[in-house]
Every structure is written in C-alpha cells, then in structure tokens.
Amino acid sequence: MVSKKRILNPMVILALILISAHFIASCSQDNIPLPSKSHSDQWINPESGDFHGVKVVTIGANSCKSCHGSDYSGGKSGKSCHRCHANFPHPSQWLTPESDQFHGNDIRNNNWSMTECKKCHGDDYRGGSSASSCFPCHAEPAGPEACTVCHGNSEHANPPEDLQHNTATFAIGVGAHEKHVKIFACSICHTVPSSFGDATHVDLPPAEVNSAWSWDRTTGTCATSCHGSVLKWTEVSDH
Ligand code: HEC
Ligand code: HEC
Ligand code: HEC
Ligand code: HEC
Ligand code: HEC
Ligand code: HEC
Numbered sequence: 001m002v003s004k005k006r007i008l009n010p011m012v013i014l015a016l017i018l019i020s021a022h023f024i025a026s027c028s029q030d031n032i033p034l035p036s037k038s039h040s041d042q043w044i045n046p047e048s049g050d051f052h053g054v055k056v057v058t059i060g061a062n063s064c065k066s067c068h069g070s071d072y073s074g075g076k077s078g079k080s081c082h083r084c085h086a087n088f089p090h091p092s093q094w095l096t097p098e099s100d101q102f103h104g105n106d107i108r109n110n111n112w113s114m115t116e117c118k119k120c121h122g123d124d125y126r127g128g129s130s131a132s133s134c135f136p137c138h139a140e141p142a143g144p145e146a147c148t149v150c151h152g153n154s155e156h157a158n159p160p161e162d163l164q165h166n167t168a169t170f171a172i173g174v175g176a177h178e179k180h181v182k183i184f185a186c187s188i189c190h191t192v193p194s195s196f197g198d199a200t201h202v203d204l205p206p207a208e209v210n211s212a213w214s215w216d217r218t219t220g221t222c223a224t225s226c227h228g229s230v231l232k233w234t235e236v237s238d239h
Contacts, residue, residue, distance in 0.1 A: 038067065038077070053120075057130060061089045086116065108163070112202050114144060145196035158186060163205075172220065173207070175233035189213065 042048035056064070061072070061081075069075025072089050073082060081089060087106055093099035094106075107114060114125075122128025125143040126135060140146035147157035151173075158181050160166065162173025169175060186192045189209050193201035200208075209215035213222040220233040 053129065056089075085119075088120070111204075112150065117144075142196070147196075156181070169236040170234045172217070172234055175220070176231075176236045179236065 039052065040050040042050035043052045045051055046053065064072065064081070065075070067075055067077040068079065068081060069077075072080065074080040087103075090103070091101040093101035094103050096102055097104065099105075107117075110116075117134075118125070118128070120128055120130040121132060121134060122130075125133065125138070125145075127133040134144045138144045138146065138149060140148070148154055151161060151163055152158050153161060158177045159174045160168075160177070162171055164171070164173060166174050169178075180189070191200045191208065191210070196202070206217065209222070213224055215222045220235075221230050222233070
C-alpha cells in the first residue's frame, strides 16, 4: 500500500498541474469577455414582447454586429445567427440576380423549398411578422409560387427558361418544349401540378416524364410512333 501511494502521488500531482494549466490557458484565451448573460430570458421566445425578432424588425440588425460579428456568424459572442436561420440576416447581394448570394439561388440550392421564408414573410408571403412582402416583385396572385417564377417566362410556364435559366434547345431542360407545346398540352408528358405545393411536383430532380413515352434521359429520346424516325429531344431542327 505505502509503496503504491509513493508511486501514484507524483503522477496525481502532475495530472493536477496539467489540468489547472489547461484551465488557466482557456481562461486567458476566453473569447467571450461579456457578462454571463447578454439578453433577457425571453430573447428566444417568439411569444414574448422581448423576443429578439421583434427587436430586429423594429431597429434592424446592425447593432447586433458588435457582438455577433459583422457577417453575423458569431463574432465575439460565438453565437451565429445562421445556426437557427440559415439565411438571415440576408446577405448583401440577396437582391442581385447575378450574384451567388441571390435569394433565388439560395432557394434553388435548398431544393426549391420556401418553408424557411414563410416563417418570417408569412404563409401567404405578404410580409408576416417581418412586414416585408414578396409581392412588390412577385405580383401574380400566387406570388413567388406562381407557375412562371422558376421555369418559363412571363408568358408561359414551360421551358425555356429551364430551372437553371438555360434557354438553348441543347439543354435537356429546354429541348423541344416549344415545338411540342404548340400542339400538345403539358399533361401528355407530365403530371401537371395545380399548385406549387402539390405532392407530384417538386421532389428529387430531374422532372418526371409520363412513363407512356419511355423517356430515356441518357439518350434524350423516347419511344414514340409520332416521329418517322428516332429524334433526339436536344437536337431541335426546323423539320
Ligand atoms: C453586447 C454584446 C451583444 C449584443 C450587442 C448582442 N448580443 Fe446576442 N448574444 C450575446 C452573447 C454573449 C450571447 C450568448 C448567450 C448569452 O450570454 O446570452 C448572445 C446570444 C444571442 C442569442 C441566443 C443564441 C443561442 O444560440 O442561444 C440570440 C438569438 C441573440 N443573441 C440575438 C441578438 C440580436 C438579434 C442582437 C441585436 C439586436 C444581439 N443579439 C445583440 C451578445 C450580444
Ligand atoms: C437559438 C436560435 C436563434 C438564433 C441563434 C437566432 N434566432 Fe432569430 N429567430 C429564432 C426563432 C425561433 C425565430 C422565430 C421564427 C422561426 O420560427 O424561425 C426567429 C426569428 C427572427 C426574426 C424574425 C422576426 C419576425 O417576426 O419576422 C428576426 C429578424 C431574427 N430572428 C433575427 C436574428 C438575428 C439578427 C440573429 C443573430 C444576431 C438571430 N435571429 C439569431 C431563433 C434564433
Ligand atoms: C425586390 C424584388 C424582389 C423581392 C421583394 C422578392 N424577389 Fe424573388 N426574385 C426577384 C427577381 C428579380 C427574380 C428573378 C431573377 C431572374 O429571373 O433572373 C426573383 C426570383 C425568385 C425566384 C426564382 C428563382 C430562380 O432562379 O428561378 C424565387 C423562388 C423567388 N424569387 C422567391 C422569392 C420569395 C419567397 C420572396 C419573398 C420572401 C421574394 N422572392 C421576394 C426579385 C424579388
Ligand atoms: C428570420 C426571419 C427571416 C427569414 C427566415 C427570411 N427572411 Fe427575408 N427578410 C426578413 C426581414 C426582417 C426583412 C426586412 C429587413 C432586411 O432586409 O433585413 C427581409 C427582407 C427580405 C427581402 C428584401 C425585400 C425588399 O423589398 O428589400 C427579400 C427578397 C427576402 N427577405 C427574401 C427572403 C427569402 C427568399 C427567404 C427564404 C429563403 C427569406 N427572406 C427568409 C426576415 C426573414
Ligand atoms: C419555386 C419554384 C417553382 C414554382 C413556383 C413552380 N415550379 Fe414547376 N417545377 C419546379 C421544379 C424544381 C421542378 C422539377 C421537379 C422535379 O425535380 O421533379 C418543376 C417541374 C415542373 C413540371 C414537370 C413535371 C414535374 O413535376 O417534374 C411541370 C409540368 C411544372 N413544374 C409545372 C408547374 C406549374 C403548373 C406551376 C404553378 C402551379 C409550377 N410548376 C410552379 C419548380 C417550380
Ligand atoms: C412532348 C413532351 C413534353 C411536353 C408536351 C412538355 N414537356 Fe416539359 N419536359 C419534357 C422532357 C422530355 C423534359 C426533360 C426531363 C428530364 O430532364 O429528364 C421536360 C422537363 C420539364 C421541366 C424541367 C426543366 C428543367 O430545368 O429540368 C419543366 C419545368 C417542364 N418540363 C414543364 C413543362 C410544362 C409547364 C409544359 C406545358 C406547358 C411541358 N413541360 C410540356 C417533355 C415535355
């Protein structure tokens, strides 16, 4: 027993030294030099008048930058806004269509989900608690869910444009749409959604084509007796 203690003690002491050295080091590196609590208890309770969202809608988010960082990714508070809402505060190029930060690209990159947007802009996109409506720019009755917002153009919902903004017929999303929709309804090739949220509509890419045509995406052809010979969807000529 006695000899065991003599062997262990120096090791225990060494461990204690190492542990306290670690604590001293982390204290001197403390990157949250703020009071233990910076906000009210109700700060993340949406039902409360003290809710942080109400504050930001009223005074803006600039005053949050000093602690949460100039890009809101944490700063000295170490708490990023984006942990709870991935795209708010909105990036500076949120309204610039040419930018990667453009809101349309954010929605595309999120498999076209607008569920997050509704939390603040309202289920009807007319502003909700954010008081910032989508309708000044997306003025159709369905707002950003109108059929021409993500594909087609102001005249029609079929590509061109396709979902990636392609207009050339060699893009598979565009192909021979124009030729076909002159003669046929969309429904000969697709299950047409009656609204954006229909279950058959946005799932995993690519878009579905009715199985009757045995559409083969790799060859860009379908098994149809309509054409005299096998035609390629992405090789559109004047015939
Ligand atoms: C004086 C520094 C400071 C300012 C200014 C500040 N915060 Fe904070 N915030 C903190 C710190 C530090 C925390 C970490 C938790 C705590 O101490 O309350 C925090 C936590 C939060 C949380 C909870 C985060 C989580 O993950 O639980 C939210 C939400 C928040 N702040 C929003 C805001 C908003 C919105 C503003 C601007 C209106 C703002 N804060 C301004 C320092 C600040
Ligand atoms: C701990 C999670 C959390 C963090 C971190 C957080 N928020 Fe929020 N915030 C919420 C919740 C929950 C809502 C209510 C809406 C929702 O369900 O998404 C919300 C809503 C908002 C709203 C909408 C208010 C409205 O009524 O439309 C704003 C603006 C907002 N937050 C700003 C910020 C800012 C700025 C930061 C960073 C400084 C931040 N939030 C960090 C949880 C958080
Ligand atoms: C200040 C004007 C403006 C506001 C407000 C606005 N948008 Fe847009 N949005 C645009 C423009 C412009 C485009 C189209 C750019 C293009 O076709 O190249 C667009 C495109 C889109 C697209 C299609 C993206 C794509 O690449 O096909 C979606 C989806 C969208 N917006 C959703 C929303 C939602 C949801 C809101 C409200 C929460 C909203 N927008 C508010 C201007 C706006
Ligand atoms: C946490 C709340 C919140 C979420 C989530 C949110 N927004 Fe916002 N949004 C706001 C607030 C508040 C404003 C007005 C102040 C500002 O621009 O920061 C705004 C402004 C905008 C604007 C600028 C409007 C104008 O006329 O200048 C557009 C566009 C927009 N949001 C689109 C979207 C889209 C698209 C989504 C979903 C991908 C989304 N927002 C998600 C709160 C939010
Ligand atoms: C916010 C963007 C968006 C809006 C708004 C939208 N669509 Fe779509 N649409 C898509 C996407 C993404 C696909 C590809 C779906 C997939 O991956 O299966 C698609 C595919 C389609 C297809 C091909 C068949 C299919 O389901 O794959 C048709 C037809 C279609 N949409 C019609 C419509 C109509 C009609 C509306 C209006 C009621 C509409 N879309 C509104 C994004 C949108
Ligand atoms: C003759 C058949 C045919 C008709 C008619 C047709 N489409 Fe398509 N559509 C296709 C094919 C083929 C694709 C490519 C599918 C793929 O990517 O695998 C496609 C793809 C799409 C896509 C996805 C585009 C992308 O970027 O991926 C949309 C949206 C779409 N069609 C909408 C429509 C609408 C709306 C109509 C009616 C106005 C219509 N289509 C009529 C055959 C057709």
